[in-house]
Amino acid sequence: MNVLILTVACITLLALVAHVFAGTKETATIAPASQDEDLTANWVQAMCAFQMLTVDLLVVAVALFAVAFSDLGQLERPIVLSLSLLFFLWGLVWVIQLKFLNRRAAGLLRLPHWMVWFLCSGLLYLGS
Known part of the structure; x- marks a missing residue:
């Protein structure tokens, strides 16, 4: 058993639980008034896209536990390195998006999810 991979599997499982429960509840609070059809359509689309990450987190967590x-x-190293790259890309996209949107209320330290993804990427790289 690879402890580093198991650690990332547990972090991913915790992220999945937080995403489903706290994230969904938090995102639901920004629902627009139902009479605003354009904003409602945009919000529903955002909620659907948000929940697509739930599937990603679930699949990645299961894969990591299976590997651990x-x-x-010989398949283990390429799988782990691929997952390390995935976490790295998640972190990179998060940082790019925050910088692109450039909102003072939502900076790198206020939304530090990227740190978790880079940590997981590094742990997987070391564990490969």
Whole structure:
């Protein structure tokens, strides 16, 4: 069993739970008035896109637990490195998006999700 991979699997599982419960509740609070059809359509689209990440987190968590508790032989390293790249890209896109949107109320330290993704990327890289 690879402890670094197991650690990232647990972090991902925690992120999944937080995303589903706290994230959904928080995102639901910004629902526009139902009579504003354009904003409602945009919000529903954002909620649907938000929940697409739920599927990603679930698949990644399951894959990480599978890798952590099994011996995949020569396939293990490419799988782990691919997941490390995925986490790195998640972090990179998060930082780029924050910088592009450039809102003082939502800076790098206020929305530090990118730190978790870069940490997970590094741990997986070291664990490969």
